[in-house]
Amino acid sequence: MLPFSFEWVWDMGHIVFHGGLWYALNIIGLGMTWCIGKAIYDTIKGKGAHDHH
């Protein structure tokens, strides 16, 4: 549910509940984006072709 939804209410419950959800989703999303982005960058730089960790 987003704040644009007709059922949305600007109360503590909705803010805390959805705030927690979006916080977790953002960490997961941004974390994965960083990992994939850096992997692409490293690959372009030629890293990881022969070394092992």
Add this chain to the structure above:
Amino acid sequence: MDAALIPKGVKRCPMWQFLLALGVVGAVLAWGVYAMLLCWIKGLNQTNMNDYYGFALWIWADLAVIAVGGGAFFTGFLRYVIGKNELKNIINYAVLIGFICYSSALLILAIDVGQPLRNWFIFWHANIHSMLTEVAFCLSCYFGVLCIEYIPLILENRQIDKVPFFHNLSHNLHETMALFAATGAFLSFFHQGSLGGVAGVMFGRPFAFREHILVWPYTFFLFTWSAAAYGPCFTLLVTWITEKITRKKLVKDNVIELLAKISGWMILSYIIVKGIDTSYWANITAKSMGLSLHDFYGRNWFYGYWMLFTELVICGVVPAVILITSHGRKTAWLRVTAITLGVVGVCLNRWVMVLQIMATPVMTFDKFVLYYPSWQEVATTILPVAYGIILILISYRYLPIFPQEAELNPIDTNEPVSRETAIDADAGTDSTDTAADMAPA
């Protein structure tokens, strides 16, 4: 045949054995899939659920697999947040088991609802006051975290690791794993708890209802606690079964004993708190509604006092006492008995907190109704077990799940080539330790 895919320095069974095992378990899986399709196509009239048992075998299975899958989040928490470094040697398997448990739970939920195509309503029209909403949100998010934790393990397959992008991705995921593990622990705390809350908020059902701390009933905290306590038991039990089947030592005893010890103390503390909760509920909460313990446990042979005794004493106090004593942990049969009892105990607790709530009448003129599942319910409950075994079979064969396996089972290079081995002669070095250091939570 598939030697190039098998991790370095370890031995695996011949291909025919592997395929035979896959075939046998696959047949069970197909049976489950058939039952699942029946439920989806023909509806929930394929089950033996009824208007008294809106929640039944599936919801129990759901709660049980999530509880035993709690080994993943708690081991990750111990490894990354508390810093128990030895656990790096079992955490891959804990993650794999957790992944299987949580994906199974989501599958069961998808079968269990009457209108599966409307599942997205729970997210889009969310009632934030419902514990089930909290379950759905945290469960889905945590499953995402488990996927992220399982991916690096897949990327460590010898052939996949040769691709530079995957190698780099795996490396980056390992580096940020603590962040994901911490997020996973946060989400797990809430969804394990909210599963307990599902029962505890039902003030119309005195057997389930508990008093609250803020918006969370006591069952919220008890479920999280019990999942953290008993989850590692399941990880240890599956590890033990895997060792017996592969006829190999896969994890060193000090790792097993450490996890067993932590689990033992967690179970002991949980059982004390659970005892206090049961006592308060029986003497204060239930009595304020005009009911006594006898109304819940003394009216029906199946849901009798024996169940309460089994849950709290045989499957609670006994495993706790075994696991907190050094002798108990170090004696294999005692330890296995304790972890088995632990797994049974938490599953029994979830059974009581789902089925007995439904069975116990509330209106004075109502009746105690018993239920037995239909074959379709049984098949769809076995389905995730078969799926889990298949995933373990494949993961164990092709991925470096157990970092200590090569060290504990050195390969005799003079052995005849009847068993498929993967010895990377040119690599020379064993990457086990490095992989273990970076094992995901």
Add this chain to the structure above:
Amino acid sequence: MKQAQKEHTTKRYGMVIDLDKCTGCGSCMVACMSENNVPFKTDESNKLDSITWMQVYKLTNGKSYPNTEICYLPRPCQHCAGKHEGHSPCVSVCPATATDYSKETGIVSQIYTRCFGCRYCMGACPYHARYFNWWDPVWPEGMEKYLSPDVSPRMRGIVEKCSFCFHRYQLARNKVYLEGRKDLDEDEYQTACTQACPAGAIKFGDLYNPEHEVHRIAQPDMQHGGRPQNPHVFRLLERLGTNTKVYYMSERRWVRKAGDNYLPGEFENPGAVAGSH
């Protein structure tokens, strides 16, 4: 003053059922099924999966002949208000907001197109007033023509329950609006079961309205969740705090006692227990 104003603009529809008048004939059940297009099976012998919004229970005093007494207790949805208005056992747990408590009427609704069939509400309801559609409705040939056009039939896989014939309320409101009036008369909105009862055992109306019969009989204390002040009136499972809007009346003590759970001696000593008689 504010409370009084509120009570004039909002309704709390409820029911009083005189159990001493009920003969257990089942007319209310039939009328309800017919009015609300409630589906039925070819074989209705298994009552655990058949749908009866209005269910008549048979109670006995547990004594042997000649002291045996029987009481029939019709049980529609109790339209609970909960400990604080709107916190019904079912409404508070529904994850998709598919069931709602109307602050305008006090009626607990079920939104069929929103329900995805998780059945949590069924588990939360201690009255078994909620029913799941285990099958798609199949009507005998030709019967579709006799279905009520005002009530949508339900599909397989969702939950349904008594709505206090809410469609009748909507029709009555439309009529009142078209006639330029503001309020409904007591007889303009009545449920099908109320009208069908040959013994006149069921009364229906606005519990807030002192002129309505339900108010006069139950004498609900709205400051305390609508607890009845008439000593012969009780509500089912009062002690759970569900604060239902269906009241039952009986001169017989054992019937009133059957309405709730009591520890030994509690019912005989009402001062010790809130809500007992």
